[in-house]
Amino acid sequence: MTTIDPEELDFATLAIRTGHRRTDEQEHSEPIFATSSYVFRSAAEAAARFAGDAPGNIYSRFTNPTVRAFEERLAVLEGGECCVATASGMAAILTTCLGLLQSGDHILASRSIFGSTTILFDKYLSRFGIKTRYVPLADPEAWRVAIRPETRMLFLESPSNPLTEMADIRQLAELAHARGCLLVVDNCFCTPALQRPLALGADLVIHSATKYLDGQGRCVGGAVVGDRQRVGQEVFGVLRTTGPTMSPFNAWVFLKGLETLDLRMQAHSRNAALLAQWLEVQPAVERIFYPGLPSHPQHGLVGTQQRDGGGILAFEVRGGQPAAWRLIDATRLMSITANLGDTKTTITHPATTTHGRLSAEERRRAGIGDGLIRIAVGLEAVADIEADLARGFAAL
Numbered sequence: 106m107t108t109i110d111p112e113e114l115d116f117a118t119l120a121i122r123t124g125h126r127r128t129d130e131q132e133h134s135e136p137i138f139a140t141s142s143y144v145f146r147s148a149a150e151a152a153a154r155f156a157g158d159a160p161g162n163i164y165s166r167f168t169n170p171t172v173r174a175f176e177e178r179l180a181v182l183e184g185g186e187c188c189v190a191t192a193s194g195m196a197a198i199l200t201t202c203l204g205l206l207q208s209g210d211h212i213l214a215s216r217s218i219f220g221s222t223t224i225l226f227d228k229y230l231s232r233f234g235i236k237t238r239y240v241p242l243a244d245p246e247a248w249r250v251a252i253r254p255e256t257r258m259l260f261l262e263s264p265s266n267p268l269t270e271m272a273d274i275r276q277l278a279e280l281a282h283a284r285g286c287l288l289v290v291d292n293c294f295c296t297p298a299l300q301r302p303l304a305l306g307a308d309l310v311i312h313s314a315t316k317y318l319d320g321q322g323r324c325v326g327g328a329v330v331g332d333r334q335r336v337g338q339e340v341f342g343v344l345r346t347t348g349p350t351m352s353p354f355n356a357w358v359f360l361k362g363l364e365t366l367d368l369r370m371q372a373h374s375r376n377a378a379l380l381a382q383w384l385e386v387q388p389a390v391e392r393i394f395y396p397g398l399p400s401h402p403q404h405g406l407v408g409t410q411q412r413d414g415g416g417i418l419a420f421e422v423r424g425g426q427p428a429a430w431r432l433i434d435a436t437r438l439m440s441i442t443a444n445l446g447d448t449k450t451t452i453t454h455p456a457t458t459t460h461g462r463l464s465a466e467e468r469r470r471a472g473i474g475d476g477l478i479r480i481a482v483g484l485e486a487v488a489d490i491e492a493d494l495a496r497g498f499a500a501l
């Protein structure tokens with residue numbers, strides 16, 4: 106852990122140097138504390154720790170030094186007071202809702218959020234009296250009119266998956282606060298290297314660490330970042346009691362991921378921008394969705410709210426589903442998988458995978474066409490990714 110004031114250090118430095126408290130062994134790299142419990146020097150010390158009167162480790166369901174190092178590093182990178190690491194991104198959303206909402210509360214969410222988040226809200230939270238309504242992400246007026254007196258939380262992802270629509274986070278934060286609601290932003294697609302929602306006025310940030318924070322598709326994990334009361338007390342309280350805890354090994358992998366996050370997000374964005382420009386002029390491409398292109402409806406938020414375009418793009422190929430499948434099946438380098446945030450480029454057909462559980466009408470309303478293909482652009486040479494897509498186009 107550096108002794109320099111974090112305010113004096115750049116993001117890239119903080120991502121490498123924050124969080125590690127060196128032990129007496131003088132290790133250079135963060136150790137993995139593979140222990141479920143901790144020994145107290147006396148019965149009195151044990152009692153003081155359990156009572157919360159003395160700081161220190163108790164049991165790894167809720168105190169582990171490797172996990173804490175990851176939490177401290179991510180909190181600093183997001184500009185939050187506190188972070189709670191969880192077993193997955195979905196566990197981060199669940200613990201946040203359990204910690205901050207109660208029966209009778211209402212969630213207002215973007216229509217374009219991750220499918221499992223929608224199922225969590227509609228199928229599970231609704232059983233406990235928490236109802237959710239959905240609005241179009243990029244339409245601030247729709248958010249304004251849909252807020253009810255019992256609305257407690259506005260929830261969104263920006264950019265959205267797979268169409269890369271963006272919300273004006275500053276504007277929605279002002280709206281949320283004027284109406285007594287919290288704004289929660291799932292920052293999975295951008296990471297703090299490209300976008301810091303708390304600095305834009307959001308109250309909490311959610312992460313699926315599984316994606317770009319890891320960066321190489323190895324581990325599942327999640328995190329919630331925010332203030333000391335809501336995250337440090339309420340969300341932490343749920344984690345401590347119910348146990349959707351991040352393992353020390355996964356925390357160690359994510360710590361390694363964070364060290365290269367800044368470089369990787371710049372490289373993902375550069376590769377995606379080059380690929381988007383190349384795709385835009387392919388005759389078989391009907392429409393392309395990428396925030397970094399001037400043709401994107403919210404392109405103005407790139408460079409202001411969001412530092413760069415990010416690594417995800419989508420395009421609509423002429424010929425609907427048969428053409429999309431033919432194109433995907435003719436590629437030989439990209440991985441046909443729905444995961445993202447990996448050094449390896451992935452290619453997906455959203456209408457029959459990530460959004461396959463929606464009805465045709467729901468997909469139409471969400472703008473997910475039958476010919477839509479999503480690419481999570483990795484860090485291979487762009488020329489090789491283009492050559493692979495060219496194989497796909499040649500098969501049409």
Ligand SMILES: Cc1ncc(COP(=O)(O)O)c(C=O)c1O
Binds near residue numbers: 193293
């Ligand atoms: C935007 C977003 N949020 C949350 C999640 C859930 O994360 P996890 O798979 O780590 O539970 C995902 C997973 O794909 C996601 O894309």
